[in-house]
Amino acid sequence: MTDLAYRFNISQSSVTNIFHAWLYALYSTLGGLVRWPETDVCQLPEVFQNEVFRRVKCVIDCTEIFIDRPSNLKARAQTYSNYKRHNTIKILVGVSPTGCVTFLSTCWGGRVSDRQITCESGLLDKLLPGDVVLADIGFNMTEDFALKGAQLIVPAYTKGKSKLPKENVEKSRKMSRARIHIERLIGRMKDFEIIKGPLPINLVKRKSDSRITAGDKIVRVVAAIVNTNDAIL
Known part of the structure; x- marks a missing residue:
C-alpha cells in the first residue's frame, strides 16, 4: 500500500x-x-472411473497462508501452526473430480485441526447419502461423514505395520492418482503473489460489521480465477 x-x-x-x-x-x-455442484453433470476423468471412486463428490485438503505475527497474544496462539512453524491462516479446500474448486471454508487460525475446520465449515451439510469424499490421512473422522450417510476415504495406515495387504496398496495407489488434482489446484492458487504471504494482520482480522475478512475475499477471488483457467486434467 x-x-x-x-x-x-x-x-x-x-x-x-x-x-x-x-x-x-x-x-x-x-x-x-466457486460453487458446490448440485448434480454430477460432467464426464468423470479416467482415474475416477472405477468401482471405488465413481461416487466421489470432492477431494478435500487444507492449505495454509503465512501471516504477520499478531501483537495480541491470544491471536498469536490461535494462528501459530506447529506444522509450518509460523503464524498462518488455514483454509479447507474442496475440489471436484473434474478439477474445479467447489468448496472453500472461511479462514481459520493455523492452530485449528483438520477435523474441527471440516466439521464447522459447513462441508458436511452439503453431502448427500452415498457421496464419497477423498482426503489425506490426517482427516481421521470417518464417523462424522458416516453420520451424514457419506463415506470418507483416506489412505491406509502404515504405522505399526511391516507390510500392507495387496488390496490396500492398490487402493492407496489409486488414491494418490486421484488426490493429485487438489495438490495441483492449490498449487495454482499459491502461484498468485498476493497469497504467497505473509499477509498483513489487517487483511485477516474480522471487523465487527462483517462476517468475512478481506483474506476470505482474496482467497475466493483467487480460486474463482483458477476455475476459469485451462483444466488440470
Whole structure:
C-alpha cells in the first residue's frame, strides 16, 4: 500500500480504500464461480472411473497462508501452526473430480485441526447419502461423514505395520492418482503473489460489521480465477 501510494502520488488511505473497493467488486462478481455442484453433470476423468471412486463428490485438503505475527497474544496462539512453524491462516479446500474448486471454508487460525475446520465449515451439510469424499490421512473422522450417510476415504495406515495387504496398496495407489488434482489446484492458487504471504494482520482480522475478512475475499477471488483457467486434467 505504501509503495502504491508513492507511485501514484496519493495517500495510503486512498490506496487502501481503492483496494478494498475493487476486492469487494471482484468478490461479488466472481465469487459465484466457486460453487458446490448440485448434480454430477460432467464426464468423470479416467482415474475416477472405477468401482471405488465413481461416487466421489470432492477431494478435500487444507492449505495454509503465512501471516504477520499478531501483537495480541491470544491471536498469536490461535494462528501459530506447529506444522509450518509460523503464524498462518488455514483454509479447507474442496475440489471436484473434474478439477474445479467447489468448496472453500472461511479462514481459520493455523492452530485449528483438520477435523474441527471440516466439521464447522459447513462441508458436511452439503453431502448427500452415498457421496464419497477423498482426503489425506490426517482427516481421521470417518464417523462424522458416516453420520451424514457419506463415506470418507483416506489412505491406509502404515504405522505399526511391516507390510500392507495387496488390496490396500492398490487402493492407496489409486488414491494418490486421484488426490493429485487438489495438490495441483492449490498449487495454482499459491502461484498468485498476493497469497504467497505473509499477509498483513489487517487483511485477516474480522471487523465487527462483517462476517468475512478481506483474506476470505482474496482467497475466493483467487480460486474463482483458477476455475476459469485451462483444466488440470
